[in-house]
Amino acid sequence: MKFIIQRDRLIQSVNEVMKAVTSRTTIPILTGIKLTADSEGLTLTGSDSDISIQSFIPVEEDEHEIVEVKESGAIVLNARFFGEIIKKLPMETVEIEVHNNFQTTIRSGKAEFNLNGLDAEEYPHLPLIEEENIIKIPADLLKSLIRQTVFAVSTSETRPILTGVKLEVQNEELTCIATDSHRLAMRKAPIESKLTDPTSVVIPGKSLNELSKILDDNNEIIEMVITENQVLFKAKNLLFFSRLLEGNYPDTSRLIPSESKTDVIVHAKEFLKAIDRASLLAREGRNNVVKLSTLPGGVIEVSSNTPEIGKVVEEVQAELIEGDELKISFSAKFVMDALKALEGTDIKINFTGAMRPFVIRSIHDDTMLQLILPVRTY
Amino acid sequence: MKFIIQRDRLIQSVNEVMKAVTSRTTIPILTGIKLTADSEGLTLTGSDSDISIQSFIPVEEDEHEIVEVKESGAIVLNARFFGEIIKKLPMETVEIEVHNNFQTTIRSGKAEFNLNGLDAEEYPHLPLIEEENIIKIPADLLKSLIRQTVFAVSTSETRPILTGVKLEVQNEELTCIATDSHRLAMRKAPIESKLTDPTSVVIPGKSLNELSKILDDNNEIIEMVITENQVLFKAKNLLFFSRLLEGNYPDTSRLIPSESKTDVIVHAKEFLKAIDRASLLAREGRNNVVKLSTLPGGVIEVSSNTPEIGKVVEEVQAELIEGDELKISFSAKFVMDALKALEGTDIKINFTGAMRPFVIRSIHDDTMLQLILPVRTY
Incomplete structure (x- = not known):
């Protein structure tokens, strides 16, 4: 040569x-x-x-x-x-x-x-992929789908299937879901698909992170080819193969509450920064847990207390608080991850009580959903 | 409060x-x-x-x-x-x-x-410093002096005194010296001093690195106040105290060879890059050692050979080679550190044989000197 x-x-x-x-x-x-x-x-x-x-x-x-x-x-x-x-x-x-x-x-x-x-x-041969089940998706949309879900995969190997993101194709719609059983991220997008039957695969989060790094942020069409145990992403001059995770992905549809007892609409960035500040003293000892309470006058109070270091309390003016009064505790990290993924200016949170999972959505975009389990402290 | x-x-x-x-x-x-x-x-x-x-x-x-x-x-x-x-x-x-x-x-x-x-x-009280022995030096010059010498201090605690930079003041001249006993960096600069007797102190390398990070890169005058076991650097709104290292700093003057058997003048950047490339394969196993040989026609050959990985050889055209033919081995890291500190476009190297320390100077600036001990391989 x-x-x-x-x-x-x-x-x-x-x-x-x-x-x-x-x-x-x-x-x-x-x-x-x-x-x-x-x-x-x-x-x-x-x-x-x-x-x-x-x-x-x-x-x-x-x-x-x-x-x-x-x-x-x-x-x-x-x-x-x-x-x-x-x-x-x-x-x-x-x-x-x-x-x-x-x-x-x-x-x-x-x-x-x-x-x-x-x-x-x-050198080992690359898998031979029969190009039957092809989905077409622009690179920038694929990168968004990954970015908005992959952070929620499990980092623990106790349930290996949860270390992947589930991609489900049905009726020209792609749904990406990731959960570590304490939180769940979901994003839907319309796609061009030649698949006739509903198809779903679970791709390791690590593979998707690496794929996302390689793809350019433009609208070049990426072809995604699905086989039984491999997925292939094809871009210009680039082939990206990943093995699939085997096993049954849990049914997550029943996790998402259909009712709501307290609804809050708040400015995402302001809420994110208040939680970030409240979590500063909570990182040690208290496992990064902050408290949220609704106050009269449409005010949310975000607070945390670590006796050996100190405490912090901050009021955030919500745009709307409807329904029952609420006191709830949650992982500051999980809520911050979710708010960063949502990207919206205003977000809507639906609570169904202090012990039930709550759902965060952008008020302008219903293709995306973030679900978080609270932490018991009250 | x-x-x-x-x-x-x-x-x-x-x-x-x-x-x-x-x-x-x-x-x-x-x-x-x-x-x-x-x-x-x-x-x-x-x-x-x-x-x-x-x-x-x-x-x-x-x-x-x-x-x-x-x-x-x-x-x-x-x-x-x-x-x-x-x-x-x-x-x-x-x-x-x-x-x-x-x-x-x-x-x-x-x-x-x-x-x-x-x-x-x-909270412990800061040392009380009698402002008797004061030296004045612009901040940017002080930062240069530190940068060009401090990298050569020892990182080993076997001889604690060598973890510091020696600052010597005599006749309105400041000399900074650092050595880890395998290499030596020296830089002189004229300063404003009220000291009547020759004075020398050894300041921990770590202190000087931190000082350098805090000082701005301008010509603001820094006052350096020396006492028996402390040094104080005074800038506007800033006091920086460091303890001094105790013990006798070795006499380094006799290390610097006065004669020379082979003289080389070479473009610093080209030489640096060739050594960097030669060291790529030498980092493991061979302790980052590269070889230099003088060839006819004013050519320097830089090479290294690590049998399990591969070998590299590169010719660099020198501007001048005078004196005896030479084959010598040295730490690529030490020579690269020295070349980076010298900053000159052309440098002069004086060798006194394959087993003796060699000296690198900028041809345009004799306030600075870098000395390196070769490695025995030939």
Whole structure:
């Protein structure tokens, strides 16, 4: 194998596939990046066996030559060293050549590296995906869906299925749900789908976080291909594979209360900042729990008390308080996460008593819902 | 105690004195910041007993009122909580009031915090410094002197004296020296001094790093006051105390070779980048050691070889190579640190053989010198 390539494009592709490479793998060859050069261009592959990423650099783009392939072939190079080397090379182009015994020369200007490579034949094959079940979704919408739900997945492995986000497709609508059993985040969006039957998969939260980092924030259409145990996201010159989580995702529909005893409408940012301040003294000892009480005159009181440090109390003027008087305690972190995800200027909170989950929605957007379980303190 | 203060000025002063506060102290009151309000203004103090910092906020500045002191007094408040609270308060002014039992109310807009304070009488007194031995130096020059030497102090406590920078004043000249016994950094500068006898002190590297972070990069004159076991740096509204290191600093003058067998002049940045690249593969296993060989035609070869990973070789065109042929090995990190400190475009290196220390200087500036011991590999 021998090729000459624009260094900045190589760096970009290496950064993309690096997102799938971990040094904590037990399979030595997965600490490497596979490079495959042929007449079409250069393909880079990185994988940690849960996630696999393939980035393609075409020979030519917009009539500019990007790669000049002098000899086809493939090699696996240590991801960390290869990544650091190409970032620090002196010139704008790099020549990469594989010799006997997988010895690989990386040349740029007067700098010449010789890296010990590994046999590309030993690199695991990517899953073969039959492109039957395809959903199309713009990249920026997909990134929003991930951002607004993935934070609510469980970080504990006691119920592995909850470490993923459930994606459900039905009647050209995609619903994303994440819950760690103390809170739940849900977002719906219309999509273009060729699926005839309702389909649902659970994708590991970690995979979605990495996918979100790689995708650009534009409206390029991403194709999502679902199989029994893999999902593939296809963007231009990029393939992102993730395994699916196996098991039954709990039925969350019955968790969402249909009735409401106290309704509050409040300015989201002001409410968020008040909770943030109240939580400052609550982070230690009290597990970040703050209290909320409704007061006469449409006022919400947010407070916390940690005897060994001090206490804090703040009044926030609500736009509306309707229904029963309420005193409730909750995790400041969970409510702040939910408010950040909602993005709205004004939010509506529906409480059904101090011991029941409450629901936060944006008043202008009903495609999104955040549900939080209170903490017993009163 | 009761006062109302501009919040941004309070944040700035808290950030300054915070540099001296550590949570790892065994003296509980030192986890706090002392606030003292009187008719002159507000004084904040932080200390870890090695370093003490005092920041003063005057009642009025440029005819703008900054602090309105309604009642004099003093209190000690937990540095971390107090710092976080004032950063997140909603309004531009803060009211702070101390009640019985050191209970302190912090009020801004509708947010009200109550912090448990500590008795300011229990806070250690700052050292009393007799202002006899005063040196005057512009802040930006002092920061340069620190930056160009402090990186070479020892990080090991086996010889505590080497964890400090030696400052020597003689004939209106200040010399700063740091060495960890594998390398040495020296910088001289003319200063204004009232000292009649040659004076030298050793200031902990950590103190100088913190001082450097607080000082602005301008030519404000800093007064440095030396006593037997303390040094005080005085800037406008700021006092910075550090203890001195006790013990005899080694005589470093005899370390610096007076002769030279091989002289090299090379472009600093190009040389630095070549060493950086050569060190990429040398970080593991070989302790970051790279090799340098002089070649015919005024060429320097920089290389490293780590059999299990690979090897790298790069030629750098020198502007001049004079004297004996040379092969030498050294720590890439030490040479890179030295080159970064020198700041020059062209540097001169004087070698006295593969086993002897070599000296790097900027060709345009002889106030600075970097000495490095080679590593035995040839």
